[in-house]
Structures are given as C-alpha cells and as structure tokens.
Amino acid sequence: MVIAQTLQSLNPEDARSVLYYIARYIKQAESFSNYEKDIFEDEQHNAPSGLVRKTTIRLIEEIEAREGMRAQQFNGETVIRLLDEITSLETSLSAELSEAELERGASLAEAMVPPTHLPSDDQPLAKSRQSS
Amino acid sequence: MTTLAYNVNMKYYGGLHYMWCTPYFGSDFQSPHFTVPPISSPLEIYETLRKEIEGADLHGTKIKLNRMGVRRGADNMAKRGRITEDQKREIHAIGKAALPQQFRPLLCVISRIQAARYYQRVDVKDRANPLSHEYIVADLPQSAFDVIRIG
Numbered sequence: 001m002v003i004a005q006t007l008q009s010l011n012p013e014d015a016r017s018v019l020y021y022i023a024r025y026i027k028q029a030e031s032f033s034n035y036e037k038d039i040f041e042d043e044q045h046n047a048p049s050g051l052v053r054k055t056t057i058r059l060i061e062e063i064e065a066r067e068g069m070r071a072q073q074f075n076g077e078t079v080i081r082l083l084d085e086i087t088s089l090e091t092s093l094s095a096e097l098s099e100a101e102l103e104r105g106a107s108l109a110e111a112m113v114p115p116t117h118l119p120s121d122d123q124p125l126a127k128s129r130q131s132s
Numbered sequence: 133m134t135t136l137a138y139n140v141n142m143k144y145y146g147g148l149h150y151m152w153c154t155p156y157f158g159s160d161f162q163s164p165h166f167t168v169p170p171i172s173s174p175l176e177i178y179e180t181l182r183k184e185i186e187g188a189d190l191h192g193t194k195i196k197l198n199r200m201g202v203r204r205g206a207d208n209m210a211k212r213g214r215i216t217e218d219q220k221r222e223i224h225a226i227g228k229a230a231l232p233q234q235f236r237p238l239l240c241v242i243s244r245i246q247a248a249r250y251y252q253r254v255d256v257k258d259r260a261n262p263l264s265h266e267y268i269v270a271d272l273p274q275s276a277f278d279v280i281r282i283g
Contacts, residue, residue, distance in 0.1 A: 012207075020200060028169065041254050041268075044252075045212055046150075046208050083197065084193060087197060090200045090203070094203065094224050095224070097228065102228065104225060105224075105227075109229055109234050110231070110234075111139075113139075114279075
C-alpha cells in the first residue's frame with residue numbers, strides 16, 4: 001500500500017523506473033553473499049535520476065521492513081510474490097490504452113517473429129556477391 | 133534478447149540494440165570458471181523464458197518483467213526524442229498485448245571487436261573471483277552480432 005501511494009507522487013516514467021530497479025534488487029538479492037553489483041548501473045542514457053534512486057532505496061527499505069527480513073533472506077516463494085506485486089503495480093501505470101490501440105498492439109506483436117533473413121546493412125554485400 | 137525486444141528495436145529504434153552481456157553462455161554457474169551471478173547467466177535466462185513460454189512455469193514472472201522492460205525502454209527512447217509519444221503508446225500496447233510466444237528467447241553472439249565501440253563494462257564484485265564482469269551494449273547495430281534461435 002505504501003509503495004502504491006509513493007508511486008502516485010511520481011510521473012509514470014519515474015514510477016516505472018523505480019519498480020524496475022526494485023525488481024533488479026530483489027532478483028539479485030540471493031547472490032548478495034557472493035556477488036555485489038550496483039543495481040543502478042546502466043548505460044548513460046538510461047541512468048536513473050536522483051529522485052528515482054532515492055525513492056527506490058526508500059521503497060526497498062519499506063519492503064524489507066514489511067517482510068521482516070533483508071532481501072537476501074527472502075525465499076523463492078517470497079521473491080516471486082514480490083516480483084508479481086511489482087509487475088502488477090507497473091501494469092497499472094500505463095496510460096489508459098484504447099481497445100483499438102490494444103488490438104493494433106496485438107496485431108503488431110503477432111507479426112514479430114524471429115529473424116530469418118540477412119539484416120539490411122548486410123544486403124549490399126549480398127548483392128555484390130550476386131553481381132560478381 | 134527476446135524475439136519481441138529484437139523486433140521492437142528493429143522497427144522503432146533504427147535497428148539498434150541494447151543488451152546486457154557476459155563472456156559466458158553455457159557454463160554451469162556452480163563451476164569455478166563461471167564468474168557472473170546465476171541470474172546473469174544467458175543459459176539460465178534462456179531456460180527460464182523457455183519454460184514460461186511452454187507453460188511449465190505457471191508464474192510467468194520473467195515474461196512479466198520483460199513486458200516492464202519493453203515499456204521502460206520505450207519511456208527512455210521517448211524521453212531522448214528517438215521515438216514519438218504515439219510510438220511510445222504503440223510499444224506499450226505491444227508489450228501489453230503480446231502473447232508469451234513473442235518472448236521466445238534469441239541467443240545473440242557478439243564479436244568483442246565489433247562491439248568495442250558500443251560497450252561499457254559493469255563491475256561485478258565477486259568475492260571469490262576478481263575477474264567477474266558483465267557488459268552493457270547500447271545502440272549496437274545488427275551488423276555487429278549474429279542471432280541464433282535454438283529450438
């Protein structure tokens with residue numbers, strides 16, 4: 001509940017980023033005793049803002065307090081439950097999509113199949129081979 | 133990378149790709165030679181997605197996280213002016229409406245030399261092995277890697 005309330009104070013893009021980094025933290029938690037990775041590390045254009053970082057850390061602390069343990073102590077069932085909660089909250093952030101938009105989205109997605117041909121930037125090479 | 137992400141990159145982002153990579157694919161993560169966290173193992177990720185698509189894992193958590201990742205990617209691209217707001221909404225709709233099969237995993241084999249201009253190294257502090265690392269590649273053109281579909 002606190003998570004949902006906190007997210008309401010952010011714009012949807014920042015809220016989505018916060019949930020994304022919380023999910024990263026929870027996914028990595030089981031490896032904390034052996035590995036350590038900065039959950040905020042990202043390519044420069046995707047780097048989180050100060051607000052996103054601060055909110056993420058605050059909500060991670062909130063989740064751990066609610067569960068009564070640190071994330072590295074979560075069992076598999078808890079991890080799945082929390083990740084489901086996060087993805088469910090994230091789904092609710094999307095701007096309302098119309099039926100027509102969803103139908104078009106489904107149609108576009110259906111056409112998205114694994115690549116089966118040479119990419120366009122290789123085609124000149126293929127042509128030159130044909131012509132030689 | 134998923135089939136959906138590959139196609140979104142090709143259709144909306146000028147055929148440029150964003151990926152997290154490791155130098156290892158099939159290593160058993162319990163092997164002393166495997167030096168990245170298990171959750172970063174391409175083989176583990178591949179298997180998790182495959183099981184969810186085939187219905188063997190009813191939670192479907194990995195696919196849900198992928199849907200979130202597709203939407204977040206669209207948010208970032210719109211913020212950078214690489215796509216329009218309408219295109220962002222379209223990608224959000226794709227992420228929401230796509231069937232699990234559209235998240236079928238693709239194995240990307242990237243030449244280190246080809247990728248050198250596009251990658252940044254991520255330090256993974258492995259207490260047992262200081263050589264642990266992963267890479268983030270961004271704006272990687274299709275010509276810099278091969279795509280392999282298994283199964």
